[in-house]
Amino acid sequence: MISPRICLGLNGWIRHLPLKSRSNRRLALISIFMAQVPVLLSLSLPSLLLSNSLGVNPAVYFSGLPVLGLSSALFVLPIRNSVFIKPFVLGACILSASGNWLMLIAGAFLFLICDLVSGPLVTGKKRQQYGKVPKGLWLSFFMAWRALKWRIGFPYIFSFFILGLTQVFIQNNDHSPVLSGKIYLFGVACSAVVICAFLAHVLAVRRPPWPWSRSLPWSSRRRVLLDAGCLAMSTTPLLLMAFVFEKKTIFPLLLSLPALCFLSSWTMGRVFYLRTGAYGTILIYGVIGALLLCLYPLISLVYLILAPILLRQAVEQERLLKVSQWQERHHLAAGDSLSWSQK
Amino acid sequence: MIRFQEASYAYVKTDPVLKGINLEIGSGLTLLVGPNGCGKSTFLKMAAGVEKLDSGRVFIQGFDLWKDEVAARKNLAYLPEQPDLTPYASIKEILDLVCRLRKEPLKKGREALEFFGLEKVSERTVRELSMGQRRRAVFAACLIGSPPIYPAG
Numbered sequence: 001m002i003s004p005r006i007c008l009g010l011n012g013w014i015r016h017l018p019l020k021s022r023s024n025r026r027l028a029l030i031s032i033f034m035a036q037v038p039v040l041l042s043l044s045l046p047s048l049l050l051s052n053s054l055g056v057n058p059a060v061y062f063s064g065l066p067v068l069g070l071s072s073a074l075f076v077l078p079i080r081n082s083v084f085i086k087p088f089v090l091g092a093c094i095l096s097a098s099g100n101w102l103m104l105i106a107g108a109f110l111f112l113i114c115d116l117v118s119g120p121l122v123t124g125k126k127r128q129q130y131g132k133v134p135k136g137l138w139l140s141f142f143m144a145w146r147a148l149k150w151r152i153g154f155p156y157i158f159s160f161f162i163l164g165l166t167q168v169f170i171q172n173n174d175h176s177p178v179l180s181g182k183i184y185l186f187g188v189a190c191s192a193v194v195i196c197a198f199l200a201h202v203l204a205v206r207r208p209p210w211p212w213s214r215s216l217p218w219s220s221r222r223r224v225l226l227d228a229g230c231l232a233m234s235t236t237p238l239l240l241m242a243f244v245f246e247k248k249t250i251f252p253l254l255l256s257l258p259a260l261c262f263l264s265s266w267t268m269g270r271v272f273y274l275r276t277g278a279y280g281t282i283l284i285y286g287v288i289g290a291l292l293l294c295l296y297p298l299i300s301l302v303y304l305i306l307a308p309i310l311l312r313q314a315v316e317q318e319r320l321l322k323v324s325q326w327q328e329r330h331h332l333a334a335g336d337s338l339s340w341s342q343k
Numbered sequence: 344m345i346r347f348q349e350a351s352y353a354y355v356k357t358d359p360v361l362k363g364i365n366l367e368i369g370s371g372l373t374l375l376v377g378p379n380g381c382g383k384s385t386f387l388k389m390a391a392g393v394e395k396l397d398s399g400r401v402f403i404q405g406f407d408l409w410k411d412e413v414a415a416r417k418n419l420a421y422l423p424e425q426p427d428l429t430p431y432a433s434i435k436e437i438l439d440l441v442c443r444l445r446k447e448p449l450k451k452g453r454e455a456l457e458f459f460g461l462e463k464v465s466e467r468t469v470r471e472l473s474m475g476q477r478r479r480a481v482f483a484a485c486l487i488g489s490p491p492i493y494p495a496g
Contacts, residue, residue: 130433130468139440143431210429212481215391215421215494216444219412319395319409324388325354 002035003028003076007121021120025079028121032073033066040065056099064104067096071111080119089114140226141233147207148199152234155198159191159238167245185249186294188242192235192253192260193286199234200264201278203227204271211323220318224311227268228261252293255300260286262310269317344369345390345492350399352382352389360385364399370491383496384424390494391421403492417445420485424496426477428469434480435465438487445488455483 010028019027047061071092079085088110095107130146145152166187170180213223235257243250263285267278274281292299347366353359360382368390375383388394389401392408392415401408406415428437438452456465459479469477485493 130436139432139436143429146431207429207431210427211388211393212421212423212427213429214393215416215419216441217413217416218444321395322354323393324385 002032003073003078006031006035007078010121025077025118025121026115028077029070029073029115032076033069036069036073040069043068051099054099060099060101060104061097064096064099064107067104067108067111068093071096071107071114074111074114074118077118078122080122081117082122085114085118140223141230144203144207144227144230148202151202151206152199155195155234156237158198159194160241162191162194163187163238163241181246181248182294182297184242184246185252185297186290188238188246188249188253189256189290189293190287191238192257193283193290195235195238196231196260196264197279197282197286199231200268200282201271203230204268204278209318209321209323214323221311221315224262224265224314224318228258228265228311228314231261231264232257252297252300256289256293256303258307259303259310260289262307262314266310266314266317269314269321344402344404345494346402347389348400348402350389350396350401352385352394352397354385359397361389361396387421387494387496388423391419391423392416393421393423417488418490419492419494420488420490422481422485422493422495426469426474426481428477428480430468430470433466433468434461434472434483437480438465438484441484441487445490447488451487452483455486458486459483 006028010024015024043065044062047065048058050056051058051061071089075086075089075093092107092110092114095103095110098104098107130142166184170183175183239250239253239257242253260282264278264282267274267281270281271278289303293303345366345368347364350361350364350366351359352361364386375386377383385394389396390403392401392403392412395409403415404418406418408415428434432440435452435456438455439449442449442452453462456462459482461476461479461483464472464476469480472480
């Protein structure tokens with residue numbers, strides 16, 4: 001996650017300065033390493049515990065952490081010889097964390113050799129060819145999916161995992177059919193919340209508001225509805241699965257879905273101001289909502305009544321966006337109009 | 344006609360860019376001049392409906408820009424300082440979207456592409472275009488539907 005943003009800054013104006021490409025690469029390497037320092041520091045505690053339990057000198061593990069950090073930084077760096085280098089760099093990572101002085105020295109040596117032969121940073125833009133899409137407003141959906149790319153897979157894996165756990169819980173415990181249905185409803189609702197939270201956050205970050213498009217003749221309501229529609233469509237596989245396994249769950253879910261999608265759209269508009277990104281708000285409200293839904297399925301009617309209010313809030317939030325203001329926070333590109341050029 | 348009524352706007356609350364502006368811009372060419380950072384581009388963004396005023400109202404041909412969003416925006420085509428295009432669509436797709444929103448036939452988009460010499464690069468995204476080509480693409484989008492008002496940065 002860190003590497004593309006750091007390397008993006010090294011591709012432009014800085015390249016005209018009198019600096020060797022090797023130095024340029026090493027600067028990027030050190031930048032990534034520095035960004036990893038908190039992670040490495042947090043690894044020192046498990047290292048200490050591990051060294052105590054294995055009876056190894058903790059200094060071996062502590063000395064290995066910088067080598068591990070540098071090697072992993074080199075692993076993610078877009079360098080010319082990355083294909084040949086990566087297996088060796090990975091080897092250096094493993095050796096540096098092995099807890100043996102000899103292995104650590106070998107790891108450090110391997111890293112140094114890899115650094116010498118890794119070549120300059122790879123620059124230039126990847127050619128992006130998109131396939132044909134249906135005309136008109138469908139483009140909005142495709143733009144969202146293009147922004148998400150392979151990231152769209154993660155929430156499904158996680159939500160199906162939740163669904164699987166729910167199924168296992170039901171199978172391994174004796175419950176009345178009514179209670180099983182409620183537990184299943186909770187599982188599916190939580191899965192839908194996870195999908196919406198993840199997709200809303202990634203969309204807000206990777207597809208920030210497009211300032212120019214706001215001058216086109218479409219309303220804020222339409223833009224919010226398109227986003228909410230995209231999120232709702234993304235939950236379709238989950239709803240189909242819920243329908244196949246427990247038909248009764250589908251109605252409360254369908255009635256609650258608009259409120260969840262509008263809540264997500266509203267949160268997308270506030271993402272700059274939220275320290276937890278869009279995840280926190282959607283997950284907290286969503287899981288509480290799912291719990292209430294499983295206890296009182298009729299509350300789905302209340303959610304349906306709440307949906308227009310949430311839509312109005314989301315529309316107002318969309319209008320209030322200061323799209324041309326630099327609002328970079330938590331490494332979000334959202335709000336930065338120049339971030340359109342981000343890889 | 345563009346009319347600003349008690350318009351105020353601030354990126355940071357303590358430092359307003361525009362404060363209580365009352366202004367009417369009629370037909371013909373109007374130039375906005377002022378020192379750097381005085382809010383010319385911000386003013387244009389307000390007029391184009393890119394940024395919403397903190398207080399006050401903007402009317403385009405009599406339509407409130409934030410209450411009759413579609414009707415007001417049908418009358419303008421914004422030409423920003425930076426050719427601000429999404430990387431998630433090709434130039435052709437963007438022009439198709441503009442045609443659809445301005446209720447114009449898709450062939451208008453093709454004609455605009457041809458007029459600006461962009462047919463060969465129409466399948467490309469903004470990332471694969473030079474700055475000049477990007478500017479031409481935004482020009483092409485602006486011409487679709489021939490709206491009467493062009494706020495240009």
